[in-house]
Amino acid sequence: MxxxxxxxxxxxxxxxxxxxxxxxxxxxxxxxxxxxxxxxxxxxxxxxxxxxxxxxxxxxxxxxxxxxxxxxxxxxxxxxxxxxxxxxxxxxxxxxxxxxxxxxxxxxxxxxxxxxxxxxxxxxxxxxxxxxxxxxxxxxxxxxxxxxxxxxxxxxxxxxxxxxxxxxxxxxxxxxxxxxxxxxxxxxxxxxxxxxxxxxxxxxxxxxxxxxQKLKPKEGLIIEVPSENNHYKKEIPSFKDKEEELEYFASKHSYNTSDGKVVGKHQGAHYFTKGQRKGLSVGGTAEPLFVIDTDVEHNIIYTGQGKNHPGLYRRTLFVNNDELHWVREDLALKLDGVLKVKARIRYRQPLQEAILYKVDAGLYVDFDQKQSAITEGQFVAFYLDDELIGSGVIS
Missing domain, CATH: 3.40.50.620 (HUPs)
Incomplete structure (x- = not known):
């Protein structure tokens, strides 16, 4: 026994x-x-x-x-x-x-x-x-x-x-x-x-x-960024190689206060997360506000109206080498390795088509479709059919 x-x-x-x-x-x-x-x-x-x-x-x-x-x-x-x-x-x-x-x-x-x-x-x-x-x-x-x-x-x-x-x-x-x-x-x-x-x-x-208990409340601004902001109208440059392209699509927008208008106050940017809708306590908008980014250094929350706001979406994410983990070590990608997988960035999300690209500093996960609320600190997990082969912390 x-x-x-x-x-x-x-x-x-x-x-x-x-x-x-x-x-x-x-x-x-x-x-x-x-x-x-x-x-x-x-x-x-x-x-x-x-x-x-x-x-x-x-x-x-x-x-x-x-x-x-x-x-x-x-x-x-x-x-x-x-x-x-x-x-x-x-x-x-x-x-x-x-x-x-x-x-x-x-x-x-x-x-x-x-x-x-x-x-x-x-x-x-x-x-x-x-x-x-x-x-x-x-x-x-x-x-x-x-x-x-x-x-x-x-x-x-x-x-x-x-x-x-x-x-x-x-x-x-x-x-x-x-x-x-x-x-x-x-x-x-x-x-x-x-x-x-x-x-x-x-x-x-x-x-x-x-x-x-640890992170004390601190009042800060809630800023609403309109979906027609110039951030979302940039022309896509031409890239010298695949890695440069991946880096471009994995980088997030960096906002500042002039990108939108102040619509409310909050009690601490570190209590909020990307994609969050509840807890903002701001009314009077045609569509609900979603958090599109948090700036903990300046204690500002950037928001956008509606779940289709372009500030919520990104095609590519990056995982640093030291936060990359292979359940199947025998399938771990070597430098310049490429692998077609299905991936998810949160529990219960239907699996999404994606391609993994191994570069010197880590791993890019490039999705077929743009993903909503790719959030730093969360885990991305990759699958071959119904087998989970590895994961990493989104950086």
Whole structure:
């Protein structure tokens, strides 16, 4: 019997994952990760960790598996929370869920599991893995979940071969309704529980309040840039080579206050992100305002009317070498390498046709169609068919 330690979050997905492992004959141990203590920024009765850990414990009891809670809040603060503050301060928008998987669940948690003599760790992610043999070596492939509406491979885009080799995804072949059905048939307390929408394992957090612990509010201007601004009318120059062309299309507009008119005030540019519509509190425009850029240095937010505003769209993005990651190291592009892929720049975005170009300093991702709200600090993930082969932080 192989021993598997499963992260029981108190939700239906990990509950059913634990049930399936037990049915498959594994020796299963359930661990609940406690990653957060500060209730002052948690929206109280939405998914507090205490209720979740109780649900996880009751599922373990029902399945007859050992259960314990591990407190990872120190590591979570150091590796996720501090990183988030740091990124927001720089005017970038981090993705804590991707980081939590790389740094906490598949690193700190994995090491705890191995110290308990586990052969594998398992999670309730909607994704799959398989193994292919290349040049006599086992290579692990990270595949999209069968349920296209719930596919969570994007959140695992930073995993390594080493991490994948020790991981199981028991519900990857199932759809959400099938998972709920299995939970109901086996009287698991989590069968009808709503999915939590919060930061990974923290529960629902009000992001501005969360950020205000470190990043103090500071009043600044909201400027509306009209869609007929000269920025968007520039003639495209001729390029000496492909790299120069990619650099041109990847560079973002740099705005200044004379590009538009002041339409309101905000409490801190670092609380806002590109593409954001809510929280601007500016009325009286024909179409809703969207954030098209934030300038944290001068504390200014630039906005445009409507979701088709040209300031929201760009064709190309760049990833620096030190923020580029290949799940499939054997497919990593060498200098001047080119690869046709499908890519996404956020969770749940339908996959987009794109071409990767490897240059000296990093990697360009050049999309067939312009993309809305390409946001620095977020992850771009690239796929071949339904296999996620690599990712990087948008720079």
């Amino acid at each position: 192989k021993r598997v330690v499963i992260g029981l979050s108190g939700g239906v997905d990990s509950s059913v994952a634990a049930y399936l492992l037990k049915e498959a004959g594994y020796e299963v141990i359930g661990l609940f990760m406690k990653n957060w203590h500060d209730d002052s920024v948690t929206i109280s009765n939405e998914c507090p960790w205490l209720e979740d850990s109780n649900d996880a414990m009751m599922v373990a009891e029902k399945l007859g598996i050992p259960f314990q809670t591990v407190d990872l809040s120190k590591e979570y603060k150091e590796r996720i929370v501090d990183y988030m503050f740091n990124e927001y301060e720089k005017g970038r928008t981090p993705n804590p869920d991707v980081l939590c998987n790389r740094e906490i669940k598949f690193d700190v948690f994995l090491k705890i599991a191995m110290s308990l003599g586990a052969d594998y760790v398992a999670t309730g992610h909607y994704c799959r893995k398989d193994t292919v043999i290349k040049e006599g070596k086992e290579v692990y492939r990270l595949l999209a979940g069968k349920d296209v509406n719930k596919d969570q491979s994007y959140f695992l885009c930073q995993l390594s071969q080493e991490q994948l080799s020790k991981t199981l995804f028991p519900i990857g072949e199932l759809t959400k309704p099938e998972v709920r059905k299995i939970a109901a048939e086996n009287d698991l307390i989590t069968a009808d529980k709503k999915d939590s929408q919060g930061l990974c394992f923290i529960g629902k957090v009000r992001l501005p309040e969360f950020l205000q």
